[in-house]
Amino acid sequence: MSDNIPGFSTLAIHAGAAPDPSTGARATPIYQTTSFVFDDVDHAASLFGLQAFGNIYTRITNPTTAVLEERVAALEGGTAALATASGHSAQLLCFHTMMKPGDNIVAANKLYGGSINQLNHSFKSFGWSVKWADPDDLNTFEAAIDDNTKAIFIESLANPGGIVMDIEAISRLAKAKGIPLVVDNTMATPYLCRPIEHGADIVLHSLTKFMGGHGNSMGGIIVDGGSFDWSAGGRYPLLSEPRPEYQGIVLHETFGNFAFAIACRVLGLRDLGPAISPFNSFMILTGIETLPLRMQRHSDNAKKVALHLSGHDKVKWVSYAALPEDRHHALQQKYMPKGAGAVFTFGVEGGYDAGVALVSKVELFSHLANIGDTRSLIIHPASTTHRQLTDEQKTAAGAGPDVVRLSVGLEEVEDIIADLDQALSG
Amino acid sequence: MNHDDYSDAYIKGILDEVNTVAMIGASANTVRPSYFVLKYLLSKGYDVWPINPGQAGKEILGQTAYGSLDALPDTPDMVDIFRNSEAAAQIIDQILEGGKLPKVIWMQLTVRHDEAARRAEDAGIKVVMNRCPKIEYGRLSGEIGWAGVNSKTLSSKRPTLKSGFQHRGLTGKTRG
Numbered sequence: 108m109s110d111n112i113p114g115f116s117t118l119a120i121h122a123g124a125a126p127d128p129s130t131g132a133r134a135t136p137i138y139q140t141t142s143f144v145f146d147d148v149d150h151a152a153s154l155f156g157l158q159a160f161g162n163i164y165t166r167i168t169n170p171t172t173a174v175l176e177e178r179v180a181a182l183e184g185g186t187a188a189l190a191t192a193s194g195h196s197a198q199l200l201c202f203h204t205m206m207k208p209g210d211n212i213v214a215a216n217k218l219y220g221g222s223i224n225q226l227n228h229s230f231k232s233f234g235w236s237v238k239w240a241d242p243d244d245l246n247t248f249e250a251a252i253d254d255n256t257k258a259i260f261i262e263s264l265a266n267p268g269g270i271v272m273d274i275e276a277i278s279r280l281a282k283a284k285g286i287p288l289v290v291d292n293t294m295a296t297p298y299l300c301r302p303i304e305h306g307a308d309i310v311l312h313s314l315t316k317f318m319g320g321h322g323n324s325m326g327g328i329i330v331d332g333g334s335f336d337w338s339a340g341g342r343y344p345l346l347s348e349p350r351p352e353y354q355g356i357v358l359h360e361t362f363g364n365f366a367f368a369i370a371c372r373v374l375g376l377r378d379l380g381p382a383i384s385p386f387n388s389f390m391i392l393t394g395i396e397t398l399p400l401r402m403q404r405h406s407d408n409a410k411k412v413a414l415h416l417s418g419h420d421k422v423k424w425v426s427y428a429a430l431p432e433d434r435h436h437a438l439q440q441k442y443m444p445k446g447a448g449a450v451f452t453f454g455v456e457g458g459y460d461a462g463v464a465l466v467s468k469v470e471l472f473s474h475l476a477n478i479g480d481t482r483s484l485i486i487h488p489a490s491t492t493h494r495q496l497t498d499e500q501k502t503a504a505g506a507g508p509d510v511v512r513l514s515v516g517l518e519e520v521e522d523i524i525a526d527l528d529q530a531l532s533g
Numbered sequence: 534m535n536h537d538d539y540s541d542a543y544i545k546g547i548l549d550e551v552n553t554v555a556m557i558g559a560s561a562n563t564v565r566p567s568y569f570v571l572k573y574l575l576s577k578g579y580d581v582w583p584i585n586p587g588q589a590g591k592e593i594l595g596q597t598a599y600g601s602l603d604a605l606p607d608t609p610d611m612v613d614i615f616r617n618s619e620a621a622a623q624i625i626d627q628i629l630e631g632g633k634l635p636k637v638i639w640m641q642l643t644v645r646h647d648e649a650a651r652r653a654e655d656a657g658i659k660v661v662m663n664r665c666p667k668i669e670y671g672r673l674s675g676e677i678g679w680a681g682v683n684s685k686t687l688s689s690k691r692p693t694l695k696s697g698f699q700h701r702g703l704t705g706k707t708r709g
Contacts, residue, residue: 125675126691128691129694150697153572158563158572158573160676160677160679160680162679162699173680177678186682187680187681188683349564354564356564363665365680372681
């Protein structure tokens with residue numbers, strides 16, 4: 108390949124995936140093995156000491172998963188990546204690498220409900236805490252940051268409310284405070300938005316959603332933007348201090364601008380263990396090859412459905428950033444001009460009971476707790492994904508009693524609209 | 534030479550061209566980056582001469598360490614510098630004054646001195662700054678992808694296997 112930077116669709120198919128050197132297999136083989144033999148004792152020592160590149164054990168690295176990692180790093184414009192068993196475990200390893208007991212993160216209060224649970228509750232067991240901020244008032248981020256704050260965490264396109272974050276403005280706040288900006292890009296995918304280009308330092312994904320895209324495999328990933336100075340001020344000792352786990356190695360000094368991804372792997376994944384299955388990596392890689400085609404169709408279909416529902420007499424409101432009158436439309440045009448993704452919310456006339464009735468009557472839509480499938484999906488967050496939250500938290504997260512969330516699939520859009528019409532009627 | 538952004542062809546050309554490497558600042562401490570790079574370059578078939586005054590006459594990874602460039606048995610193809618930027622500039626000036634010129638002067642991550650680099654280039658020496666030869670070799674051979682690192686290369690050609698199971702080389706390179 109020449110030094111010209113390949114386009115996005117080329118990277119989606121080729122990045123990380125040369126032919127298999129042993130067999131010539133052109134598709135990435137599924138290396139469904141736990142372990143890899145060493146050439147000799149010295150080779151083993153080099154691998155265990157991080158002195159050589161190579162594979163030891165699938166909990167740490169795997170050649171199929173490595174292709175997935177390089178693929179996503181390339182698509183996001185990052186220096187390296189670490190794939191995990193799920194999006195949730197990607198978050199865990201990311202924050203585990205930054206934080207010690209007593210530390211906190213400042214997070215947007217518009218997040219996936221499962222993430223709100225993780226940060227509010229599971230964080231406490233590690234001695235970590237979360238301070239919530241309102242993305243519609245950026246002053247609340249600045250006010251929440253204290254001496255123990257180790258990161259700002261946002262979703263580029265928040266689930267489920269369709270809220271587009273002002274990534275560049277929040278990045279400036281983070282840089283002024285000397286902390287990294289962590290952006291979950293699950294809903295937008297790098298096809299619609301590349302947060303690192305807007306100042307994000309770390310990008311996270313649930314690969315389970317649009318990256319895999321077919322609703323068949325769980326996965327998550329941490330992408331290292333390569334931009335943050337982990338040694339300044341000595342506030343991130345897993346990266347800047349000699350590590351007893353590896354006889355005193357200093358990871359930032361040794362691995363430079365991809366040290367964060369390495370630290371998440373050799374300290375986090377190695378010791379906490381949420382490794383992705385090589386089979387899942389293969390399935391997600393196959394999905395990523397068509398990501399540009401799918402995300403455009405998802406976005407085009409969703410916009411047509413959102414426009415239809417905007418004029419529907421059983422619908423009170425529609426929150427979708429691609430609609431010109433939407434309050435996040437200007438930010439969508441700036442950060443994800445090709446489309447606003449597949450997921451949006453709307454309010455049904457009749458509140459909680461009408462929401463429950465709608466999800467019961469659909470025939471084509473599947474009532475389930477996922478997004479980013481080829482199939483159209485529907486859920487009533489107040490009775491499901493956001494059920495554990497208080498009423499105030501539900502409303503703050505965009506999951507009030509009348510809210511219905513759609514993940515618009517790749518079927519004929521006329522069929523999608525007809526199913527919603529029949530379910531809303533009567 | 535644009536020292537902000539080297540082409541893959543420039544870097545690969547250097548890694549293919551050189552056989553002997555003098556490593557200034559090579560450490561005997563097994564967790565220091567210079568030890569990692571020394572071990573890696575040896576595994577790829579390069580002759581590496583460690584330079585470290587504190588280790589002169591002793592061996593690091595089986596290689597005799599020297600106290601200075603002047604003490605080397607021959608002029609190396611490449612001088613790899615694990616020192617800070619100011620020290621690197623002084624080393625370059627000593628090389629230029631001494632007259633035994635290597636083909637390449639390589640400065641490690643965070644090490645960069647544009648004026649000294651220009652003087653070396655004026656003398657016909659190729660210069661690389663703020664890069665690591667281990668990372669670049671791993672990137673261009675595809676090995677670094679095993680760690681999830683973005684190699685920023687694409688190829689539909691078969692990677693080059695060297696000895697062992699997990700040991701790749703640069704395409705077209707016959708060494709080792």
